[in-house]
Amino acid sequence: MSKEKILIVEDEDAILMLLEDDLSMEGYAVATARDGERGLSMARDGMYDLVILDVMLPKKDGFEVCRDLRGSGVDVPILMLTAKSQEIDKVLGLELGADDYMTKPFSPRELLARVRAILRRGKAVPRQIEHYEFGDVEVDFKKFETTRDGRVVDLTTREYALLRFLIEHRDRALSRFDILEQVWGGEADVFPRTVDTHVANLRKKLEDDPSDPRHILGVRSVGYRFAG
Numbered sequence: 021m022s023k024e025k026i027l028i029v030e031d032e033d034a035i036l037m038l039l040e041d042d043l044s045m046e047g048y049a050v051a052t053a054r055d056g057e058r059g060l061s062m063a064r065d066g067m068y069d070l071v072i073l074d075v076m077l078p079k080k081d082g083f084e085v086c087r088d089l090r091g092s093g094v095d096v097p098i099l100m101l102t103a104k105s106q107e108i109d110k111v112l113g114l115e116l117g118a119d120d121y122m123t124k125p126f127s128p129r130e131l132l133a134r135v136r137a138i139l140r141r142g143k144a145v146p147r148q149i150e151h152y153e154f155g156d157v158e159v160d161f162k163k164f165e166t167t168r169d170g171r172v173v174d175l176t177t178r179e180y181a182l183l184r185f186l187i188e189h190r191d192r193a194l195s196r197f198d199i200l201e202q203v204w205g206g207e208a209d210v211f212p213r214t215v216d217t218h219v220a221n222l223r224k225k226l227e228d229d230p231s232d233p234r235h236i237l238g239v240r241s242v243g244y245r246f247a248g
């Protein structure tokens with residue numbers, strides 16, 4: 021079984037080392053960043069199960085990082101840390117999309133308990149992405165609206181469902197059978213090649229070069245993977 025991966029974005033060396041050591045000892049795979057820009061880039065590009073995000077960071081503060089992650093459709097759980105104790109900061113963090121909030125100084129045991137609780141919730145209730153941007157494409161799954169380079173793109177209901185499933189499992193190779201089961205609900209009269217047809221249609225509508233896609237990628241002998 022693969023380890024759950026946690027990204028710590030913290031610029032205070034003592035706290036960063038403490039968190040890294042404690043979480044590693046608990047069996048988590050830990051990555052770190054010391055400023056907001058690097059943390060944002062890693063959180064966007066990596067497949068993390070949780071981001072522990074300090075508010076007071078160089079280059080880009082934690083509120084900005086949280087806002088930008090949610091704005092680009094990254095739904096990884098976020099636990100925010102701050103030295104501030106004002107209620108308004110907690111409210112702002114949660115309104116921007118953070119899942120939990122802890123004020124420094126904190127008990128390592130309490131933090132580990134919060135981490136476990138957040139990860140359990142993430143497994144129990146998978147999130148559904150409502151908004152996502154990649155390349156020059158912007159998709160609003162809640163409103164069923166898509167634009168590419170500012171121009172409206174018409175997608176069918178099934179294409180929205182397929183795109184959403186690919187994005188929510190981005191960077192993972194998904195078999196045609198997995199896609200059929202989740203997007204078509206195992207309908208008896210639907211075959212694996214149906215997936216290929218719908219993928220081809222999505223590429224025509226959303227990729228710059230459908231014959232050489234950058235986002236909706238084929239995985240030989242398996243199925244498809246979304247990158248973006």
